[in-house]
Amino acid sequence: MIKVTLLEHTPNPERVVAMAARLCYSPSGAEELKEKMSDEQIEKLVKKLAEMGHASTFEHVSFTFGIEGISRVLTHQLVRHRLASYSQQSQRYVAAHDFEYIVPPSIAEKPEAKAKFEELMKTIREAYDEFTELGVPKEDARYVLANATETKIVVTMNARSLMHFFNLRCCNRAQWEIRALAYKMLAEVKKVAPLLFKNAGASCVQTGACPEGNMTCGKFNEMIRMREE
Amino acid sequence: MIKVTLLEHTPNPERVVAMAARLCYSPSGAEELKEKMSDEQIEKLVKKLAEMGHASTFEHVSFTFGIEGISRVLTHQLVRHRLASYSQQSQRYVAAHDFEYIVPPSIAEKPEAKAKFEELMKTIREAYDEFTELGVPKEDARYVLANATETKIVVTMNARSLMHFFNLRCCNRAQWEIRALAYKMLAEVKKVAPLLFKNAGASCVQTGACPEGNMTCGKFNEMIRMREE
Amino acid sequence: MIKVTLLEHTPNPERVVAMAARLCYSPSGAEELKEKMSDEQIEKLVKKLAEMGHASTFEHVSFTFGIEGISRVLTHQLVRHRLASYSQQSQRYVAAHDFEYIVPPSIAEKPEAKAKFEELMKTIREAYDEFTELGVPKEDARYVLANATETKIVVTMNARSLMHFFNLRCCNRAQWEIRALAYKMLAEVKKVAPLLFKNAGASCVQTGACPEGNMTCGKFNEMIRMREE
Amino acid sequence: MIKVTLLEHTPNPERVVAMAARLCYSPSGAEELKEKMSDEQIEKLVKKLAEMGHASTFEHVSFTFGIEGISRVLTHQLVRHRLASYSQQSQRYVAAHDFEYIVPPSIAEKPEAKAKFEELMKTIREAYDEFTELGVPKEDARYVLANATETKIVVTMNARSLMHFFNLRCCNRAQWEIRALAYKMLAEVKKVAPLLFKNAGASCVQTGACPEGNMTCGKFNEMIRMREE
Numbered sequence: 030m031i032k033v034t035l036l037e038h039t040p041n042p043e044r045v046v047a048m049a050a051r052l053c054y055s056p057s058g059a060e061e062l063k064e065k066m067s068d069e070q071i072e073k074l075v076k077k078l079a080e081m082g083h084a085s086t087f088e089h090v091s092f093t094f095g096i097e098g099i100s101r102v103l104t105h106q107l108v109r110h111r112l113a114s115y116s117q118q119s120q121r122y123v124a125a126h127d128f129e130y131i132v133p134p135s136i137a138e139k140p141e142a143k144a145k146f147e148e149l150m151k152t153i154r155e156a157y158d159e160f161t162e163l164g165v166p167k168e169d170a171r172y173v174l175a176n177a178t179e180t181k182i183v184v185t186m187n188a189r190s191l192m193h194f195f196n197l198r199c200c201n202r203a204q205w206e207i208r209a210l211a212y213k214m215l216a217e218v219k220k221v222a223p224l225l226f227k228n229a230g231a232s233c234v235q236t237g238a239c240p241e242g243n244m245t246c247g248k249f250n251e252m253i254r255m256r257e258e
Numbered sequence: 259m260i261k262v263t264l265l266e267h268t269p270n271p272e273r274v275v276a277m278a279a280r281l282c283y284s285p286s287g288a289e290e291l292k293e294k295m296s297d298e299q300i301e302k303l304v305k306k307l308a309e310m311g312h313a314s315t316f317e318h319v320s321f322t323f324g325i326e327g328i329s330r331v332l333t334h335q336l337v338r339h340r341l342a343s344y345s346q347q348s349q350r351y352v353a354a355h356d357f358e359y360i361v362p363p364s365i366a367e368k369p370e371a372k373a374k375f376e377e378l379m380k381t382i383r384e385a386y387d388e389f390t391e392l393g394v395p396k397e398d399a400r401y402v403l404a405n406a407t408e409t410k411i412v413v414t415m416n417a418r419s420l421m422h423f424f425n426l427r428c429c430n431r432a433q434w435e436i437r438a439l440a441y442k443m444l445a446e447v448k449k450v451a452p453l454l455f456k457n458a459g460a461s462c463v464q465t466g467a468c469p470e471g472n473m474t475c476g477k478f479n480e481m482i483r484m485r486e487e
Numbered sequence: 488m489i490k491v492t493l494l495e496h497t498p499n500p501e502r503v504v505a506m507a508a509r510l511c512y513s514p515s516g517a518e519e520l521k522e523k524m525s526d527e528q529i530e531k532l533v534k535k536l537a538e539m540g541h542a543s544t545f546e547h548v549s550f551t552f553g554i555e556g557i558s559r560v561l562t563h564q565l566v567r568h569r570l571a572s573y574s575q576q577s578q579r580y581v582a583a584h585d586f587e588y589i590v591p592p593s594i595a596e597k598p599e600a601k602a603k604f605e606e607l608m609k610t611i612r613e614a615y616d617e618f619t620e621l622g623v624p625k626e627d628a629r630y631v632l633a634n635a636t637e638t639k640i641v642v643t644m645n646a647r648s649l650m651h652f653f654n655l656r657c658c659n660r661a662q663w664e665i666r667a668l669a670y671k672m673l674a675e676v677k678k679v680a681p682l683l684f685k686n687a688g689a690s691c692v693q694t695g696a697c698p699e700g701n702m703t704c705g706k707f708n709e710m711i712r713m714r715e716e
Numbered sequence: 717m718i719k720v721t722l723l724e725h726t727p728n729p730e731r732v733v734a735m736a737a738r739l740c741y742s743p744s745g746a747e748e749l750k751e752k753m754s755d756e757q758i759e760k761l762v763k764k765l766a767e768m769g770h771a772s773t774f775e776h777v778s779f780t781f782g783i784e785g786i787s788r789v790l791t792h793q794l795v796r797h798r799l800a801s802y803s804q805q806s807q808r809y810v811a812a813h814d815f816e817y818i819v820p821p822s823i824a825e826k827p828e829a830k831a832k833f834e835e836l837m838k839t840i841r842e843a844y845d846e847f848t849e850l851g852v853p854k855e856d857a858r859y860v861l862a863n864a865t866e867t868k869i870v871v872t873m874n875a876r877s878l879m880h881f882f883n884l885r886c887c888n889r890a891q892w893e894i895r896a897l898a899y900k901m902l903a904e905v906k907k908v909a910p911l912l913f914k915n916a917g918a919s920c921v922q923t924g925a926c927p928e929g930n931m932t933c934g935k936f937n938e939m940i941r942m943r944e945e
Binding site: 034037055058085087090114115118122 | 263265269278284289292320322324326353
Binding site: 070101102104105108109111112115120123130131132133134135136139141142145146149152153156159160163164165166168169171172174175176177204257 | 764787788789791792795797798802807808816817819820821822823826828829832833836839840843846847850851852853855856858859860861862863865891
């Protein structure tokens, strides 16, 4: 079960974004703008920026998440997002004797497959224990651990990088586990910056266009059809 | 006169850094660590991380500055730091009729040079005004503005990127204006994260080594001499 | 007059991109794929990648340009593209006694404005010379130099970063000088990687959508109208 | 067995680096410098840059490697280097029925452990096959694959990023598999840019200082002792 906690974030994120955007076109300085802009002005400006996707000002606010209950299948994909910061639980230093693991739904729903999966995890745990008893260091015993093994990670992304992450990973074509994570992260940031992330989500949701060509899930075409009816 | 305001920053920066560092070597999750770590544990761990320069966890905390009273000589250097986010007052959109300007100390201290400088700025202002009266758009009239012209900028950097910025720009060999800015920014972050930035500064101050080779300012050698006496 | 030279680039750029893309979906290794893929296979795959904008494989090929005859108005914008590498002629170390300068077309076409502009450049040159004669160091004398002053720069970008650069800077709403540079750079890379950069250009050209909202130049609507007729 | 192939790289890497470095301090343009600099001038300048670690000009040259015979333990570490580009064989799309695997030396040298390891890999292969026969998609069957499973990847880094990679990963404290990869990559780039990578390697080798504090391997102290004798 994926657990996502928004540990910290830049305070007043929408005020910061609006102030930075306004500064570019104003003779006034940042501090003055930050104090003087009314809530209405901020709302109007952030909405406009979010709609237009003028994203560079979104970089001024960042969000730090604690994430647990995910597999290393997920984190190997996650850390490919390079405009982000990560601190991950190390299999080199943290013993994995009774590791938890993630069962894919397509396996969990088939009793035969599920039993096989759990038996295999038990076998791996036993092998891991035997290796460490034989004097194999943790950093090498982990070579037998499965992709399914649970891991924990701290992730920091700014709002621009998050928007891009949601574009790719809330998409129906994204792998199911990282998609589930993306939706949980999106729910968290919407609580603290609802205007900023109002249109955030898969590319089709945010930009009105699907970049997946003939591999599209069809959701986009459905959206267009619904709009036209 | 450079004015630096720390507009916002990740709350509890040292707790966040310590939590992220601890997570890598612990079976516990981030939220639990963040709550349970004592102030003493945090102090000890952040000190150790800062001394060793193990910097990846410093990325989880970021700092947003409003900066005014600087020249475009400075900002053209500043924006070369690529692991940072910027929103700058635009000469394309903001009229510069009565622009302020920065006078280098080597000019300010020579009456003849100072008079010449101020006269030239007056001439440029007049030319700028004439161009706009002739129908030249602001984005082209600005081609005559001097490097000295005052600008305003919002800058966000995480602590790792800031440390590197201080390494290069607090150095005696850095250009005087950006060095003055760096020291002001350092003073601001020391107020809110004193342990984290305790050793921050020029490379020689932070790492005990000067990377400038035979172009060293000598400060480092002096530091070594003083230590040996 | 902007001068752009493609100094070096990754050899066989389209073969490299195709090989990297194929590797993701193939049991074979990179060397084998690179040797075995036919020109037809490469052409077909690169076309598909370029159309879909699946851009991560474009990062494996990079392009190094020598650029001259541009102003510091341009380079202050250029270096804001952070996924790129720059080495720029330094006003701190290179004397600017007889600096060249860029005249904006809106000024060049008005005789009165042009004369004014040239006179002002002459005045600035004289002031620069006087300052250095008075013992002001080059790094401070440059504070009087105009934005129009000519500079030289070496720029390296990978193909993904270039595509994004063209999206923003070939746009009719981009500032005229950097737009002229972008088109010259695009012409250079098209010579050596015509398939890869076939669809490259302003966002509307590459993606069929204008991100400028109600500030659109209208080119996109015109394109749609033409397609429908 | 790790296999590293240098697939492509920026031609004339040392000439490019020297030209970019010279441009900063010269009134001449890039193309002129590139043509006129003699081999002796390039050798001298690159040596100096490499010794001083003045690294920004190293970014203008990049290197693309095909890598095989490595585990996903290694690649999960490798892709944490964010200033680089990756295309990796996908376990989501490429079937892993007869996957190869990497055996850690500490296991290979113990007959009992080695037998256990190989038996477990056989069990995992069988489970993977059974899952796919039960209709579990490849992207979910892979959850049982071990960290030891062989993977293939294409990696592009510029010389500056490579230097940093070698600093961290040629270090005796780096994990053995990624250290072995780092040394093979270093050997490859030394063939084509011997001056540039002359001092490349672990931090202690390149900079003369160990950043590992009291976790140092001692190699550095040994180096100092040897120098003093």
